[in-house]
Amino acid sequence: xxxxxxxxxxxxxxxxxxxxxxxxxxxxxxxxxxxxxxxxxxxxxxxxxxxxxxxxxxxxxxxxxxxxxxxxxxxxxxxxxxxxxxxxxxxxxxxxxxxxxxxxxxxxxxxxxxxxxxxxxxxxxxxxxxxxxxxxxxxxxxxxxxxxxxxxxxxxxxxxxxxxxxxxxxxxxxxxxxxxxxxxxxxxxxxxxxxxxxxxxxxxxxxxxxxxxxxxxxxxxxxxxxxxxxxxxxxxxxxxxxxxxxxxxxxxxxxxxxxxxxxxxxxxxxxxxxxxxxxxxxxxxxxxxxxxxxxxxxxxxxxxxxxxxxxxxxxxxxxxxxxxxxxxxxxxxxxxxxxxxxxxxxxxxxxxxxxxxxxxxxxxxxxxxxxxxxxxxxxxxxxxxxxxxxxxxxxxxxxxxxxxxxxxxxxxxxxxxxxxxxxxxxxxxxxxxxxxxxxxxxxxxxxxxxxxxxxxxxxxxxxxxxxxxxxxxxxxxxxxxxxxxxxxxxxxxxxxxxxxxxxxxxxxxxxxxxxxxxxxxxxxxxxxxxxxxxxxxxxxxxxxxxxx
Amino acid sequence: xxxxxxxxxxxxxxxxxxxxxxxxxxxxxxxxxxxxxxxxxxxxxxxxxxxxxxxxxxxxxxxxxxxxxxxxxxxxxxxxxxxxxxxxxxxxxxxxxxxxxxxxxxxxxxxxxxxxxxxxxxxxxxxxxxxxxxxxxxxxxxxxxxxx
Ligand SMILES: [Zn+2]
Ligand SMILES: [Zn+2]
Numbered sequence: 155x156x157x158x159x160x161x162x163x164x165x166x167x168x169x170x171x172x173x174x175x176x177x178x179x180x181x182x183x184x185x186x187x188x189x190x191x192x193x194x195x196x197x198x199x200x201x202x203x204x205x206x207x208x209x210x211x212x213x214x215x216x217x218x219x220x221x222x223x224x225x226x227x228x229x230x231x232x233x234x235x236x237x238x239x240x241x242x243x244x245x246x247x248x249x250x251x252x253x254x255x256x257x258x259x260x261x262x263x264x265x266x267x268x269x270x271x272x273x274x275x276x277x278x279x280x281x282x283x284x285x286x287x288x289x290x291x292x293x294x295x296x297x298x299x300x301x302x303x304x305x306x307x308x309x310x311x312x313x314x315x316x317x318x319x320x321x322x323x324x325x326x327x328x329x330x331x332x333x334x335x336x337x338x339x340x341x342x343x344x345x346x347x348x349x350x351x352x353x354x355x356x357x358x359x360x361x362x363x364x365x366x367x368x369x370x371x372x373x374x375x376x377x378x379x380x381x382x383x384x385x386x387x388x389x390x391x392x393x394x395x396x397x398x399x400x401x402x403x404x405x406x407x408x409x410x411x412x413x414x415x416x417x418x419x420x421x422x423x424x425x426x427x428x429x430x431x432x433x434x435x436x437x438x439x440x441x442x443x444x445x446x447x448x449x450x451x452x453x454x455x456x457x458x459x460x461x462x463x464x465x466x467x468x469x470x471x472x473x474x475x476x477x478x479x480x481x482x483x484x485x486x487x488x489x490x491x492x493x494x495x496x497x498x499x500x501x502x503x504x505x506x507x508x509x510x511x512x513x514x515x516x517x518x519x520x521x522x523x524x525x526x527x528x529x530x531x532x533x534x535x536x537x538x539x540x541x542x543x544x545x546x547x548x549x550x551x552x553x554x555x556x557x558x559x560x561x562x563x564x565x566x567x568x569x570x571x572x573x574x575x576x577x578x579x580x581x582x583x584x585x586x587x588x589x590x591x592x593x594x595x596x597x598x599x600x601x602x603x604x605x606x607x608x609x610x611x612x613x614x615x616x617x618x619x620x621x622x623x624x625x626x627x628x629x630x631x632x633x634x635x636x637x638x639x640x641x642x643x644x645x646x647x648x649x650x651x652x653x654x655x656x657x658x659x660x661x662x663x664x665x666x667x668x669x670x671x672x673x674x675x676x677x678x679x680x681x682x683x684x685x686x687x688x689x690x691x692x693x694x695x696x697x698x699x700x701x702x
Numbered sequence: 703x704x705x706x707x708x709x710x711x712x713x714x715x716x717x718x719x720x721x722x723x724x725x726x727x728x729x730x731x732x733x734x735x736x737x738x739x740x741x742x743x744x745x746x747x748x749x750x751x752x753x754x755x756x757x758x759x760x761x762x763x764x765x766x767x768x769x770x771x772x773x774x775x776x777x778x779x780x781x782x783x784x785x786x787x788x789x790x791x792x793x794x795x796x797x798x799x800x801x802x803x804x805x806x807x808x809x810x811x812x813x814x815x816x817x818x819x820x821x822x823x824x825x826x827x828x829x830x831x832x833x834x835x836x837x838x839x840x841x842x843x844x845x846x847x848x849x850x
Contacts, residue, residue: 457721457773459763462728489770496773
């Protein structure tokens, strides 16, 4: 991730705090500092002196703005057009080793050329292999990607000079190729006020324009004078006590200052990719449904707290757990699911209770009815029980059920057993089946006097044994269709998840390969430069052209 | 004469209690374990952190069930508060803007701290330095600002 802050140097001895800062003691005993105006707080004592004015100057990009940050990071990416250009390069020379033992700066880009900026010594303009440029002050050891205003005139002079020279002798169109992205890059860097322009915005017509209109008319080039040319190494003559290793280190330091990991040079945007943006059909809706499937499958109690779910860790093992990218998203989905689940459960219960007031009444009879009590006595004795007051039942029905039950209670237990078995057998499979114990016994059974007539201790075992021997419920045509539709959808999104995970894995491997290749390329590039440094001008030039 | 017992103890809990009974028992056991644990080697004030944490989680659990999931009835919610399953004072704070995630009441009491300000855990993470890790004194909170 890109960090917008850089490390402050710790002040060695306590000194006056900069204006706005106050010192505080945390209850832990730590001292911390708070700036009331910026609302900043830090454990590190802010320094009164202007901090490292060299590295993050007023020109420094404000990376808190995401678009600025993207453009900034984009600078570190090799422009895509070039990448394809050089695709075979690393592979072709990959075999060349010899540098493995030396610690190398990780960035794939590297400086290839430098020239002093006339009128602004000791400032140097440095060109990188990937056609970017930055300015460097070897005395102050300062560098900027963004060219400071005050250096602009000098750099314009350099560009003019080069074009002049180029129009004099340059004809090989090939050498212009690496300029394309560079030209774009340079434009981007010139336009201080539009830092959001990314290299992707590069249009190949610009490149054509450079080539076609490249002629002697110097003034005609005024509009293109910002274009640079790193393939013209004529300026190499000045002896600068500043080697390419210095620049490479500088380049890396700049990356570190901005909190960039070495890998970020290679693909700084990787972290910005939205989850699932890899092109697999896998919507957020699917992700949520998958996560809910998971919760359903594990028969999670919707009343339980989220922390319990995580502590148990059962669902974490399932790949559907990662269908949602963040813990926050998962928790939100869990909240939603449990709310839905609880609401559905409530509704179900309400329906069941409303549906048949007889169930509660029969349960009361089961418990209290006895041949010793006549109906009026029973009625008086239990008049306060809710089932006796339920307006949905008529007193006549209550009496009828009571008499029926009491008559049955007078028969032998064996008779009552037989009667219940007969009753069970009369129930069709869709009413009573091998799922009835889990789903709840059917109302039809619960309200039957034959059910209430047998003591639960005997009755329940009898029913259990009978029900277990039954086949599953027959598939209701409509239900079956809905169920298979749901199954199909489920399978589809599970597949999509697998596919997504596969693509992510593949991309990860691809990136690792790219990084490895980039490192190899860097080593080669350095070697090239070293060789180039050792040869004469023409040799150097050919060398660079080859590399490009 | 039977021992005089509090009315709420004698009355069975309101309907819906059975739905959450098991999870409440888990919380109760965790709490017991935390209290009986020998004090950790660290500073003394840290001994109570775990208890605070569980109490916080349980209050949050009850709060979520009633306010966010509409999973329990008002009578049950009131009964839970009355019987100490959740901290009514803390929940009252959560309903206020800016206190939605407050860790504990102590962290907003200015008197107890030695510099007359709320606890460091109340400072939004955005205002902290990158990577700065804090843990507060009173309950071990690592940050409970609403914007975090
Ligand atoms: Zn706290
Ligand atoms: Zn806190």
